[in-house]
Amino acid sequence: MRDWTAGYVxxxxxxxxxxxxxxxxxxxxxxxxxGLVFPEVLVACELGFGQGMSANLHAAASLTQWYGTDFNPSQAGFAQALAAASGSGAKLYDDSFVDFCNRSDLPEFDYIGIHGIWSWISAENQQVIVDFIHRKLKVGGVLYISYNTQPGWAAMVPMRDLLTEHASTLGAEGHGIVQRIDAALEFAEKLIATNPGYARANPSVHERLKQIKGHNRNYLAHEYFNRDWLPIPFSRMAEWLSPAKLDYACSAHYLDHLEALNLTAEQLTLLNEIPDPMFRQTVRDFMVNQQFRRDYWVKGARKLNPLEQVEALRQQKVVLTKSRADVPLKVAGTLGESAMSEAIYLPILDALADHKPKALGQLEQVLKDKGVLFAQIVQALMILTGATHLTAAQDEAATAKARKCTDKLNAHLLQKARGSSDLGFLASPVTGGGVSLGRISQLFLLAVSQGKKQPSDWAQMVWQILASQGQKIIKEGKTLETVEENIAELTAQASTFADKQLAILKAMQIA
Structure with missing residues (x-):
């Protein structure tokens, strides 16, 4: 019998x-x-989309036609249900990579995304994907790929191997993966307690093990317990992608673009002395002890001249996605926390405080009397986006066309929130993607959508939903036992939602 899992959990x-x-x-x-040309993305693909949240949020919230596959039929089924609910037309399959990549009904793509799964699949499947990119990614098209990398995983690789070997050889027969994970973690702790030479030589492992124990078991199963699992250095990834004619473009992690947040002056001097840009990435990974890379590659990198770059940046729209008061004037990089300049950031945040999308050129005009230069605006917006306070925004025409699908998808997700806290995102036609929102806030939004006007009414409705399922609010680690306590806490949360979140959700065209 063919093993359709190919060693994957x-x-x-x-x-x-x-x-x-x-x-x-x-x-x-x-x-x-x-400073690079970016293509118009009309057709996109996600390989290994998991539950399909990203693929569906992007398909519903933009004008891009999305395709994708995930070999797990239950996950693909969930993703297809979301696509049907939104009416986005996303074409999502449960094919293996081999079967999907050899389909005869696929178009060429402007954009292909692969999040995480590269590190968990076999070399044979990796080769299938590279061949697919070579054949199906258009000239000028973009690849996003993320993967576990060295040297950040160097100390932990033997421990990961120990955990998976315990789960496969000593895990109780017939027990599910969660019980086997728990047993493997318990054994690893017992081993560390004996102070083995490995732990003495790698003192960070004990802390990493404690962090792992705190993770969601679904995440751990897929992150650590697949048959294939191999962190690779950036240079090896470059070798893999070379046959697909890809050039490294830049990091997808915005804070990586600001070296002052991540490298000392001495490190930056050494890095700038390296003439080869690819080797420079390898050396940088050693400097920051990189564990997980998120990268954009392009089939044929084309440089913008300085004038073209500035003109394109001036047209780029952004929107503030958090309350102005909730944006701290500090940001964390590899070197630790750095303070933001009030003279630069306060005027920018004030200009964006109404949560309406604004082009960088508009901000430049608004801030010209504040002494804020255009280059400072660009850097500040990169930092604010990297810190998740800000995001790029679509033009009004694309937003208006996407709104029909996002309304349908969000209505479906809000109904799901009545019985589960699993789905923590809604779709915004303004941002072309997802916006984080917890279950209780989603239920408040559901109450608003049903015409309830006051926070007290929202709280009553949410309490009825929770109480019907025997659920109660937990506050500061303590379960609230009485009806009065639960309603009082929900009312307080509803008032905060009304004051801080609702206006932003309306600006994002979610509410």
Whole structure:
């Protein structure tokens, strides 16, 4: 019998995460900052989409036609249900990579996204994907790929191997993956407690093990317990992608673009002395002890001249996605926390505080009397986006066309929130992607959509939903036992939602 799992964990579903790096709109801003031409993305593909949240949020919230596959039929089925609910027309399959990549009914793509799965699949499947990119990614097209990398994983690789060997050889027969994970972690802790030479030589492993124990077991199953699992250095990834004619473009992690946040002066001097840009990436990974890379590649990198770059950046729209008061004037990089200049950031945040999309050229005009230069605006917006306070925005025509699908998808997701906290994102036609929103806030939004006007009414409705399922609010680690306590806490949360979140959700055209 053919093993359709190919060694990949399939007896437990993946988490319902959303990954903004997969959003082509976000990629465009990174390309412009790097001085590179970015294509018009009309057709896109995600390989290994998991539960399909990213693929569906991007398909519903933009005018891009999305394709994709995930070999797990239960996950593909969930993703297809979301696509049907939104009416986006996303074509999502449960094919293996071999079967999907050899389909005869696929178009050429402007954009292909691969989040995480590269590190968990066999070399044979990796070769299938590279061949697919070579054949199906258009000239000028963009690849987003993320993967576990060295040297950040160097110390942990033996421990990962130990955990998976324990799960496969000593895990109780017939027990599910969660119980085998727990047993493997318990054994690893016992081993570390004996103070083995490995732990003495790698003191960071004990702390990493504690962090792993705190993770969601669905995440751990897919992150650590697949048969194939291999962190590779950047240079090896470059070798893999070379036959597909890809050039490295830039990091998809915006804060990587600001070296002052991540490298000392001495490190930056050494890095700038390296003439080869690819080797420079390898050396940089050693400097920051890189564990996970998120990268954009392009089939034929084309540089913008300085005038073209500035003109394109001036047209780029952005929108503030958090309350102005909730944006701290500090940002964390590899070197630790850095303060933002109030003279630069306060005027920018004030200009964006109404949560309406604005082009960088508009901000330039608004801020010209404040002494804020255009280059400072661009850098500040990269930092604010990297810190998740800001995001790129679509033009009004695309937003208006996408609104019909996002309304349908969000209505479906809000109904799901009545019974589960799994789905923590809604679709915004303004940003072309997902916006994070917890279950209780989603239920408040559901109450608003049903015509309830006051926070107290929202709280009553949410309490009825929770109480009917025997659920109660947990506050500061303590379960609230009485009806009065639960309604009082929900009312307080509803008032905060009304004051801080609702206006932003309306600006994002979610509410």
């Amino acid at each position: 399939a007896d437990i579903g993946y988490t319902y995460g959303y990954y903004p790096e997969l959003n082509p709109l976000r990629a465009r801003m990174a390309f412009l900052n790097a």
